[in-house]
Structure formats: C-alpha cells, structure tokens
Amino acid sequence: MRTSLNYPSEKIGLPPGTLVHVGEVHEADTQISLIDYSKEVVEELQIDSIEEILKYKNNSTTTWVIVEGLATVDVVETIGREFDVHxxxxxxxxxxxxxxxxxxxxxYLYIVLDGLLPESTSENEQFLVIYEQVSILVFSNFVFTFKEKKDELFNPVLKRIKASKGRIRSLGTDYLTYAILDAIVDQNFILIDALDDVVTYIEDALLTSDPTKEILNKIQHLKRDIIHxxxxxxxxxxxMSGLxxxxxxxxxxxxxxxxxDVSDHAIRVLESIETYRDILSGLLDIYISSISNKMxxxxxxxxxxASIFIPLTFLAGxxxxxxxYMPELALKWAYPAIWVVFITIPVVLLIYFRRKKWL
Structure with missing residues (x-):
C-alpha cells in the first residue's frame, strides 16, 4: 500500500513498516539532487531515477543526496531497498x-529533527513558524537527506562545499552530517531574532497604550507557538547526546x-525559548494587572x-x-437654603477626594 495520509491516526491498524506518507503534502513531485565531491572536484546534478545514484555507490568520494518532497513513496522505498534500510x-x-x-x-545512522523557519511580517508584527521535518541517513560514503519541501535550508552547506576546498571537502560523511545539523540548528537563531522583535512589539504596545483584546490574542498565540x-x-x-x-x-x-558545538547551540536556543516563555508569562500578568487597574x-x-449624589438624592427624597405639615416648606429662605446645601455637599466631597488623590 503506497499512498499519502493527512493524520497519524489514519495509519492506525496498518502493519508495521507500511510505507505511507503521513502529513501535509508540500510538494506534489519529489525532486532529487545529488552532490558528489572530494577535495579536488565537485559534481552537482539533478536526478531523474534512483539508478543514477547507484553508480556512485562504490566511489571513494562523498555523495550527498537531497530528496525534497515525500509524496512519492516509491522514491523512499527504492532508496531503502537499494541501501538496505530497515x-x-x-x-x-x-x-x-x-x-x-x-x-x-x-x-548507517538515522537522524530526524525539525527545521524551523520564521515567517514574520513587520507591518502587523505577526509571527509564524514554518515546520519541516528533516530526516538524515548517514552511510560510509553517502548521506541522504529527506525534506518535506524545496527551500533554502541547506544553501549555506551547499555554498561551503562549492566554494571551499578545506575541511568540509576533506572530511567524510560524519563532518557533512555535522554541517547539515549545524545549518538546521543555527536556523533557529533567526527564529529567535524574529521572536524577539514580536515580543518587543507586544511589550511596547502593552506598556505605552491601553491593553486591548488584540494584544491578549497575540500573547496567547505566541505562547502557543513557543510551546510547539x-x-x-x-x-x-x-x-546530540546520543551522537x-x-x-x-x-x-x-x-x-x-x-x-x-551543535549541542551547545541547541542548548542556547532552548534557553532563549525558555526566557521568552517567562517574558510572555510576565506580559500576560501585566495585561491582567492593567485591566484590573483600569477597572x-x-x-x-x-x-x-455615588458619594456625591447619594446625600443629594436623600435630601431630594x-x-x-x-x-x-413640613415646617421647612413655610420658611421664606427654605428654597435658597436647600440649594446652598446641595452645592456645599459636592464641593466639600470634591475637596476631600482631591486631598485623598482619588481625583
């Protein structure tokens, strides 16, 4: 059975090892790129069939195969069969x-992790995170990377391979694996910068203006994004500890x-995420306090x-x-006198409230 499913729950009941694509289809067609290199030469080409990869199988060079788009299950199945992958x-x-x-x-070694790409618009200070699963198979002279879609995640590594004859061209697949992991993890620092911009925007909006429901929604959405x-x-x-x-x-x-070094970078990113989570919790407390103060x-x-009009209402009542028989009604100055009382009470109360700094 070779198909594509949207949710993991739809895979329940299928035998273990059944090859189906689970998740959103980002690329309708699978694209395969191959970079074969040594210290002296670099060869880059687009692959139309898995058979073209096999001729590099016994070479002494390092071969990096990038598979972008997982909807075509046959490609993954054929690679697994030819390279004896479980x-x-x-x-x-x-x-x-x-x-x-x-x-x-x-x-071989199998590594899987998420590539996180920020997508923010400064106009509305929105923060969106694009998630992409990256799987890596490491052999003695081959490295396979499987991505959900075609993007520029690996461009820094590709530029190093093409432009340099140094360490990355001299060392083997383990160093290439390091370079790939480093590119994925370091991408998170761009995410942190985008997150910092949005958090700063929310903080300024919260402290310089009245709290609004829009700010609350942004805080809640950002807290949910940080959890993911x-x-x-x-x-x-x-x-990284396992590696x-x-x-x-x-x-x-x-x-x-x-x-x-990659492990240290991952720890720094995680610490930054924890810091921003604490900051957002503080901003949420500030929002609640601002609403309470406004109330x-x-x-x-x-x-x-109420303090002014209650005694006036009492007298008027x-x-x-x-x-x-109301003696005051017969007095000549009763009406002016009651107006004096009506005016004196608010003035006295206003002076009192001003001294108490209630106004």
Whole structure:
C-alpha cells in the first residue's frame, strides 16, 4: 500500500513498516539532487531515477543526496531497498510527525529533527513558524537527506562545499552530517531574532497604550507557538547526546568536537525559548494587572459620583414627600437654603477626594 495520509491516526491498524506518507503534502513531485565531491572536484546534478545514484555507490568520494518532497513513496522505498534500510526507518522518514531522535544501526545512522523557519511580517508584527521535518541517513560514503519541501535550508552547506576546498571537502560523511545539523540548528537563531522583535512589539504596545483584546490574542498565540517550538527543539539535546555517546565507526572521534558545538547551540536556543516563555508569562500578568487597574479607575469614578449624589438624592427624597405639615416648606429662605446645601455637599466631597488623590 503506497499512498499519502493527512493524520497519524489514519495509519492506525496498518502493519508495521507500511510505507505511507503521513502529513501535509508540500510538494506534489519529489525532486532529487545529488552532490558528489572530494577535495579536488565537485559534481552537482539533478536526478531523474534512483539508478543514477547507484553508480556512485562504490566511489571513494562523498555523495550527498537531497530528496525534497515525500509524496512519492516509491522514491523512499527504492532508496531503502537499494541501501538496505530497515522498513521501520523508511516508515519514520515518511511520517512527518516524528519526535527528533537518533538511531544507530550496523551500517548507517538515522537522524530526524525539525527545521524551523520564521515567517514574520513587520507591518502587523505577526509571527509564524514554518515546520519541516528533516530526516538524515548517514552511510560510509553517502548521506541522504529527506525534506518535506524545496527551500533554502541547506544553501549555506551547499555554498561551503562549492566554494571551499578545506575541511568540509576533506572530511567524510560524519563532518557533512555535522554541517547539515549545524545549518538546521543555527536556523533557529533567526527564529529567535524574529521572536524577539514580536515580543518587543507586544511589550511596547502593552506598556505605552491601553491593553486591548488584540494584544491578549497575540500573547496567547505566541505562547502557543513557543510551546510547539520548544517541543521541536528540546529533544535535539538528547539527539546530540546520543551522537556524542555513539561508538559507531561512521563517526570519527575528531568530529565529536563539532557535534558538541551543535549541542551547545541547541542548548542556547532552548534557553532563549525558555526566557521568552517567562517574558510572555510576565506580559500576560501585566495585561491582567492593567485591566484590573483600569477597572479600579472606573470603579473609583463611579464611587465618587455615588458619594456625591447619594446625600443629594436623600435630601431630594425627603423634601419630595407630600406631607401637609413640613415646617421647612413655610420658611421664606427654605428654597435658597436647600440649594446652598446641595452645592456645599459636592464641593466639600470634591475637596476631600482631591486631598485623598482619588481625583
């Protein structure tokens, strides 16, 4: 059975190792690129069939195959058959809801993690995160990367390979794997910068103007985005720890230093995410406090008006009663006197409230 499903729940009941694409289809057609290089030469070409890859199988050069778009399940199945990849690994490659992880096999390594790309518009200070699962198969002289769509995520690595004859061209697939992981993890720093801009915008809007429901919605949406970002980034620490503990012959001891650098970057990104989560919690508290203060101001004004008009209403109620014998009604100065009382009470109360700084 070879098809494409939208949600993992639709895969329930299928036998283990059944190759189906689970997730959103970003690319209708699968595109395959191949970069074969050594210290002296670099060859880059587009691949139309898996058979074109096989001729590089026994070369001493390093071959990097980039598969963009996972809707064509046959491509992944053929690669798995030709390179003897376990069906459960192929199943994980096609399931785009995987948790970042590292798995070690006899002849290859399997790594999966999320590439996070920010998409923000400064006009409305919106913050959107584009998630893309990246799977990596590492062999002795081959590296396969499987991406959901065609984008510029690997452009920095490709430029290094084409422009440099240094370390990346001299070392093997383990160093290429480091360069790929480094590009994915360092992309998160761009995400952090975009997140910082949006958080700063919300903070300024909250502190310089009255709190609005729009600001509350932005805070809530951003908190939800940070939860998803943390869910994607947090397991990378465990992934890198697994790589550093690995005793596979595919990873040279000298490459561990570079993997530690990627691990440090992942920790820095995660710490920044935790910081922004705390900041947003503080902004939410400020929003609630601002609403409470605004309500208190309204209640204060209402209290002042009530304090002024309650005694006036009391007096008006008394002299508005239709009793025949009310001595004050017969007095010549009764009407002016009551107006003096009506004016004196508010003035005295206003002076009192001013001294108490209620007004």
């Amino acid at each position: 069906p459960l690994v192929l199943e994980d490659i096609l399931n785009t809801h995987q948790r970042p992880k590292f798995e070690e096999y006899d002849d 970002i943390r869910k994607s980034i947090s397991p990378v620490r465990e992934l 550093l503990r690995s005793e596979s012959t595919l990873i040279n001891q000298s490459t561990h230093l570079y993997f530690r 208190n101001e309204v209640m204060k004004v209402l209290t002042v008006f 008394i002299y508005g009663m239709n009793f025949q």
